[in-house]
Amino acid sequence: MRTRVKISLLFSGMVFCGLSLLSATNVSADKPIHQVSSETCKTCHKDIYKQWKGSMHANSTAFKDPIHGTFYRKVVGDPGKEGVKTKSGKYPVCLQCHAPNAARDKKTKLDSAPAYSEGVNCVACHTMKKLVGVDATKGKLGLKAYETSTKLQGSGRHSNNKLASLAASGDDFGFGGEEDKKPNPHMGEAVEVDGKTIQSLPMESNPSHLRTSDACMGCHDKRNNAHGVPLCATGDEYIASNAQVDCLSCHMPMGKGFADHSMGGGHDMGMLQRAVVFYMDSKKNGDNINSTITLRNKQPHTMPTGAPFRNLYIKITAYDKDGKMVWENAKGHPAKQDKKAFMFLTLVDADGKPTGPPTAKGQGSDTRLKAFETRNFEYSIPAKDVVLVRAELYYNLLWPGLVKKFTKIPKDVTAPKMIASAENSL
Ligand code: HEC
Ligand code: HEC
Ligand code: HEC
Ligand code: HEC
Ligand code: HEC
Structure with missing residues (x-):
């Protein structure tokens, strides 16, 4: 260490003598x-x-x-x-x-x-x-x-x-x-x-x-x-x-x-799990069960935030005493059958049709949770045979359409992740 310090001092002293020495300084330069x-x-x-x-x-x-x-x-x-x-x-x-x-x-x-x-x-x-x-x-x-x-x-x-x-x-x-x-x-x-x-x-x-x-x-x-x-x-x-x-x-x-320099977000299960408050309250009412799911965003930014293709969705299922599923809010992804349970931003082209980030001419609907927003989701479920209602909250880095399209991206990256769940026994 000492010799190195001396050498660099020597060079800086000699720089005044001529340009060739200047380049010599640069050789050892950081x-x-x-x-x-x-x-x-x-x-x-x-x-x-x-x-x-x-x-x-x-x-x-x-x-x-x-x-x-x-x-x-x-x-x-x-x-x-x-x-x-x-x-x-x-x-x-x-x-x-x-x-x-x-x-x-x-x-x-x-x-x-x-x-x-x-x-x-x-x-x-x-x-x-x-x-x-x-x-x-x-x-x-x-x-x-x-x-x-x-x-x-x-x-x-x-x-x-x-x-x-x-x-x-x-x-x-x-x-x-x-x-x-x-x-x-x-x-x-x-x-x-x-x-x-x-x-x-x-x-x-x-x-x-x-x-x-x-x-x-x-x-x-x-x-x-x-x-x-x-x-x-x-x-x-x-x-x-x-x-x-x-x-x-x-x-x-x-x-x-x-x-801490981990700086987690959408790729970090721990951060995703602590991002929301998620619970459900279910009551029998005649032939139906009324379930209210409460979802609260604890962040001073939207949930999900960041890249426009991040999204959240809720799956609600009801089971009989044998653990057989007897009701669900949608078959598979709720995007079509239960749109309110799908929280996402739409980007649109000049005709208002959904499109990807590079080609978007405007923003369409935005159903992501706003900063600090609390949102309730109400469901009426046929009560017959039901002993348990379960709600699951999923986070997905990509829109379902992109998941299908980008087949080369590893599955563990594109798969939806369950970040919260709640159950009510009846
Ligand atoms: C995304 C930006 C970012 C990156 C990348 C980053 N840092 Fe930092 N670093 C910060 C900020 C901001 C702080 C100050 C945090 C505070 O004090 O609240 C910090 C603080 C530190 C501190 C002081 C820690 C303390 O609490 O005393 C050290 C040491 C440090 N960084 C080293 C590194 C090293 C080494 C790397 C690479 C391995 C790195 N940083 C990468 C933004 C960054
Ligand atoms: C040879 C060891 C060593 C290397 C290599 C090193 N540091 Fe440090 N760094 C230290 C020490 C020692 C401290 C002071 C800690 C103390 O005073 O307790 C420090 C402190 C820091 C701090 C905190 C300063 C503050 O204001 O609190 C930052 C930021 C930092 N280093 C960044 C870096 C970055 C970025 C690199 C790489 C480009 C780096 N260090 C490489 C030894 C090193
Ligand atoms: C030089 C630009 C730059 C700065 C400064 C910067 N970031 Fe980032 N950050 C990025 C980029 C780029 C990504 C996306 C990386 C990717 O997903 O490819 C990212 C990703 C993230 C993520 C998402 C992680 C995940 O799990 O998906 C978080 C959270 C984040 N940054 C927080 C911070 C915070 C907090 C600071 C300030 C201390 C900061 N960043 C400063 C460029 C930056
Ligand atoms: C109250 C805590 C809190 C504060 C304050 C906060 N964040 Fe976050 N942030 C989170 C949590 C939790 C997540 C994970 C959930 C999500 O992705 O929305 C997150 C996610 C993110 C992501 C991930 C987006 C992605 O695409 O993966 C980015 C980027 C980010 N935050 C940046 C910021 C920046 C920049 C600030 C300051 C302007 C900030 N956050 C302030 C808690 C916070
Ligand atoms: C102003 C800074 C900035 C610029 C410019 C930028 N990005 Fe990013 N990008 C980010 C940050 C920050 C994130 C991660 C956090 C988030 O989602 O906001 C990100 C995330 C992404 C992601 C998601 C990555 C993942 O792991 O899911 C893609 C894809 C992306 N950027 C593509 C691009 C492309 C392509 C360009 C250039 C045409 C670009 N970005 C320009 C800041 C930037």
């Missing part, structure tokens, strides 16, 4: 911070790395996310090629959010550098300095909605002490005790860890950005398709809800002493 791989951060921030690695942020590129990959290849092109342009000849806007480090370098071959294929990686979020503003119609989205920095941005819990301790231990960052003490590369010098040189990763404290929803809004506020139709609008939904809690209180709770 990578620009936005090209540093998350594997580097993993050396020390093991627990955070693990949480991030399992998140959709680490799987946000067309290579890793099969749903995004299907759309990207269809609408934009090959994620393994350089110089890919949209139909209107522009740099693909998708990458401003799905592969921000590649967007910063205007590259489209996403496997040409780890920091590109890692998608929304450590340095992507930790080099965003300030939310300048989102303007979906002008393509000021994702990375372009932010002022960025060549220094890492810290949340300020540690850097308030100017990262004073050159060596840190404890389990905050997944360090395993005294022996596993790791030096701190955020002090302006390269460091040596386990025989590996880690380049200087300078950092500044920026809590006003990183401890607020600003850290998320550039990519999550809203996104329009080429015809100006809003596709995802989580941020707008949130603003309209007048909520006082920010995204981080739910999506980055403090666990193990540091902010």
